[in-house]
Amino acid sequence: MSTIISVIPGDGIGPEIMTATLRVLDALDAGLEYEFVEAGLAALENTGELIPQETLDSITNRRVLLKGPLTTPVGKGFRSINVTLRKQFDLYANVRPVISMAGTKSHFENIDIITVRENTQGAYLAADSKISDDGETAESKMVVTRHGCERITRYAFELARREGRKKVTIVHKANILKTVSGMFLDVSREVAKKYDDIECEEMIVDACCMKLVMNPWQFDVIVTTNLFGDIISDLCAGLVGGLGLAPGANIGKNAAMFEAVHGSAPDIAGQKIANPCALLLAAAQMLSHLGMEDKAKRLREAIRATLAAADRVTPDVGGSGSTESMADAIIERL
Numbered sequence: 001m002s003t004i005i006s007v008i009p010g011d012g013i014g015p016e017i018m019t020a021t022l023r024v025l026d027a028l029d030a031g032l033e034y035e036f037v038e039a040g041l042a043a044l045e046n047t048g049e050l051i052p053q054e055t056l057d058s059i060t061n062r063r064v065l066l067k068g069p070l071t072t073p074v075g076k077g078f079r080s081i082n083v084t085l086r087k088q089f090d091l092y093a094n095v096r097p098v099i100s101m102a103g104t105k106s107h108f109e110n111i112d113i114i115t116v117r118e119n120t121q122g123a124y125l126a127a128d129s130k131i132s133d134d135g136e137t138a139e140s141k142m143v144v145t146r147h148g149c150e151r152i153t154r155y156a157f158e159l160a161r162r163e164g165r166k167k168v169t170i171v172h173k174a175n176i177l178k179t180v181s182g183m184f185l186d187v188s189r190e191v192a193k194k195y196d197d198i199e200c201e202e203m204i205v206d207a208c209c210m211k212l213v214m215n216p217w218q219f220d221v222i223v224t225t226n227l228f229g230d231i232i233s234d235l236c237a238g239l240v241g242g243l244g245l246a247p248g249a250n251i252g253k254n255a256a257m258f259e260a261v262h263g264s265a266p267d268i269a270g271q272k273i274a275n276p277c278a279l280l281l282a283a284a285q286m287l288s289h290l291g292m293e294d295k296a297k298r299l300r301e302a303i304r305a306t307l308a309a310a311d312r313v314t315p316d317v318g319g320s321g322s323t324e325s326m327a328d329a330i331i332e333r334l
């Protein structure tokens, strides 16, 4: 029986890398059918809305979304589409793995770190944001809840256990942000006690950034709040050569969204040279989520082997190939 997933091709390079990704998924014989819906600039032009109701209904019904990068128009009145989707479907766990791949330019080798970032609370969803009438003072209120802290930490420990990981690092700033980060640390400690098979360490966010650069191999799974997670996960992507190979899963109780971490790359859109690997790695996360771990593994191995052989790869990783030629090379290795 086939599974129907929602697909948003996206803006800019989105349709190019999505076409390549779906071709690879079809070659894997993953039994997927695609319900195409719109969001972002494409949707705004066609329907007058950034996220049409039809798209929201599709995600509600299909519960799994593969999403190309979206362009949020610059200007007042447009809230980030990604933040809106995360909030709307309560996609509380942002899971961003980074793994070193041979054949890519990076300062470090043998990196394998997963950052689990809280996605629905904290600085990015601050309440009562305003600037005073005289324009001199800006303020916004950061809110976290025990429930929010508990479920994200539990997600990280469960993921660590499921994937045979050894250690979870709780990253915080409880020494200064005594209430919001303090609550996250207190609750995380309580959760960690229930997972005595997994080592737990605590680290202040600034020290964590330094240690990630000095000795990234000491990290395994990192769990943290929204703002710190955003920064740390990009730092981790930088350790393995940048955003071109960074996928992200956004997991909630009733829906999950899988995407490349990079944006719509308007500077290269239409040139057919966008690297499809980040979206393909996101598709691998999706296959794992759908219980197809064997196919996810085959896909990751085919990507790894293609990059290592520099076979028909795109210019960003040193080749002279195209999005489609890279997909062909990956399909041949599946």
Ligand SMILES: NC(=O)c1ccc[n+]([C@@H]2O[C@H](COP(=O)([O-])OP(=O)(O)OC[C@H]3O[C@@H](n4cnc5c(N)ncnc54)[C@H](O)[C@@H]3O)[C@@H](O)[C@H]2O)c1
Pocket (backbone or CB within 6 Å): 013, 017, 068, 069, 070, 071, 072, 082, 243, 244, 259, 260, 261, 262, 263, 264, 265, 266, 267, 268, 273, 274, 275, 276, 278, 316
């Ligand atoms: N998840 C998302 O939907 C998402 C994430 C980030 C940015 N955006 C949006 O994307 C637009 C452009 O943002 P930006 O330019 O800051 O970031 P970007 O990630 O789109 O591009 C940054 C640089 O990386 C390159 N790049 C990105 N993806 C690539 C790929 N797959 N292959 C080869 N090169 C690639 C681009 O050519 C560019 O030089 C903005 O409208 C922004 O809002 C969307």
